[in-house]
Amino acid sequence: MDRRLTQRGKERKRQLMDFAATRFAESGYHPTSVAEIVEGMGVGKGVFYWYFASKEELLLEILREAQLDMRRRQQSEMGDSTDPVDRLESGIRATMYWLAEHRDLMSLFEFAQADEHFGPLLRPGRDNSMSDVMRHVQEAMVAGRVPNGDPFVVSHAIIGVTNHLARVFILGREEPAEDVAQAAIMFCRSGLLGQRGGTGCRLR
Amino acid sequence: MDRRLTQRGKERKRQLMDFAATRFAESGYHPTSVAEIVEGMGVGKGVFYWYFASKEELLLEILREAQLDMRRRQQSEMGDSTDPVDRLESGIRATMYWLAEHRDLMSLFEFAQADEHFGPLLRPGRDNSMSDVMRHVQEAMVAGRVPNGDPFVVSHAIIGVTNHLARVFILGREEPAEDVAQAAIMFCRSGLLGQRGGTGCRLR
Amino acid sequence: MDRRLTQRGKERKRQLMDFAATRFAESGYHPTSVAEIVEGMGVGKGVFYWYFASKEELLLEILREAQLDMRRRQQSEMGDSTDPVDRLESGIRATMYWLAEHRDLMSLFEFAQADEHFGPLLRPGRDNSMSDVMRHVQEAMVAGRVPNGDPFVVSHAIIGVTNHLARVFILGREEPAEDVAQAAIMFCRSGLLGQRGGTGCRLR
């Protein structure tokens, strides 16, 4: 299935992946049949199996590309600052913006992560993102910017806040990414007991 | 499908729900066929449809029962304290213990929440849990125990931390519920910048 | 299945047959399940199989009873006159009245006659009715009241007119039995070319 594709072939493949992602996000992976995808695109079944070994492979390709793209965005946003806490905040912000721009893919991630079969196949990518976050947390602890603790746990807490707020406020309520990012950052900074303040929270 | 069941009938139904929950958690809802369930239990197919209108209805019944049970546990744990922050912490702890005792159901919640069809059907239950949390957050703000802010957002942040840590450390790594609860509570209390301390974190 | 039934048993059986006939007429024989019948009557499945050997046997019993009852009515109406043509007209009228009073059973006859399995089982009863009609036709020919011809063909023509008008005007349009009977009688008497007249036709 490693075809050398012409320019036209690459475009076809793109269209197929985009169209399938939308359908998967709307109706779910299992309920969306290959027939639906090819009919929706007005092509024959052969086209699908020319570009993808299977329906499963299609989803994995969509997912892996998305993981890569999101990570690139996070890194390009985080990379510049010298303060690790700043970098974490940039990462949260980058994540929110990316998710807001790719709601379909957010849905797909939700599905895949919860899925017995696809969940484990997402691990490598998630581990990468995870160690990105952890690196900054660790650095922040070493630098004394953040109290000592288990960086793995703290990183997961950050990810938990970020993802859940994205789910609720971006996927569910279509709030502006900036506002959701601010909310996540503020909670991650100081939790419940710390002083709320600064830019405040514009959600709702 | 509202049958008046004998004692034997009720037991059968229980067995079916428990067995199905395990299978759904192990292999996923879609990949688990009704045939697999009844064969696994050594009964005829008719039995299944004697107790449940459909495979879907079975899942919903499992899910609704689980939501109810978890909420009962949270409330019985939270109810006694006069301090709203204490109550929130009790709620987090109750959640962790419940999830640790019902890993299968945690898996099922993950799946259902991410699912295009079942997700929305979980809403009523989730809204109830949500408003439980929010009530305490609001009270804590009014009492000055917690800086003012949007209680809806703050509640979701708490839920995000709790669920994600549960996912990673209880479902994925089978850590003791108490430790995971402590970790969640500590992060929720003071976020990144607050002082880490107290009982410390025993995860890993 | 030849049970000696108590009084209560006979009533139960009656109720079952009446209820089933209604349901069969409304929704069709195949689409109506035994479960539907017993649930509709609020009894258990056992009751059904106590009174009937099978669903098929139930239908046959309904049908045979109906054939018998209709024939009794035709004969009691026809029997008195000395003119065979009068008797034929009385038969048509009796048929229309009976069908109007038993629309459900008319539906069932329609179904059963068209059915590959039940059709042939209705033969004995239909043959009886047929020879009733034929006897009068033959007599009328012998008496010179009606031109000679094949009494079998003529009898079927009469039956065709009667049944079809019943189907259309009694089952479909709920016209009064008397009017439909008049219409059938008039057409059977003189066909297209004969003089229309007498009481006229009140249909529509």
Added chain:
Amino acid sequence: MDRRLTQRGKERKRQLMDFAATRFAESGYHPTSVAEIVEGMGVGKGVFYWYFASKEELLLEILREAQLDMRRRQQSEMGDSTDPVDRLESGIRATMYWLAEHRDLMSLFEFAQADEHFGPLLRPGRDNSMSDVMRHVQEAMVAGRVPNGDPFVVSHAIIGVTNHLARVFILGREEPAEDVAQAAIMFCRSGLLGQRGGTGCRLR
């Protein structure tokens, strides 16, 4: 289910419709399973659902095509004469010939007309045929060829005679269409009391 079919596809569909019609006529619609049809044709199940949306849709397609074809035959036979009574007689004759050539479809019509579900779906087609007949009857009345009366009732009487004689003598006894047509025409012309004669009746 509006597929653009290749030549091969059209032939397959034809074969399926013909084969299914035969089976339905032999064993009945409900008792004939899709599996039986595809096995009888030696193809996979998918083939069936490639050409038809459902078993029901298949029957409807068969039925509608048959209605259309029969009506075409009636009209081509009736169209030429200037005398409306002649046209009615041609219509009866055309019907008998068509039914004799399509015994399977006659069976299917019987079933469908008596069926709670399919009966109503046949209405449009039957209404068309009905108004064809009525037009001629009305014209005959206006022209004084036939005594005045309700053309709707008279038309239904004609249809009743024709269909019933077809049922008995063509479907049941395989008599020649010409003889059955003659018998129907004669009865419709002059009923019971008119003079029998002319070509006489060759049935039996």
Added chain:
DNA sequence: AATGAATGAGCGTTCATTCAT
């Protein structure tokens, strides 16, 4: 590269019937 046609195992579900109580 692409098509329409075909495959067939497997799905969720139904239902006439039987049975233990």
Added chain:
DNA sequence: GATGAATGAACGCTCATTCAT
């Protein structure tokens, strides 16, 4: 007599995948 529970073959239908053209 009557019940709720159970059976299991059969049903209509789906769908990822393959194939001939």
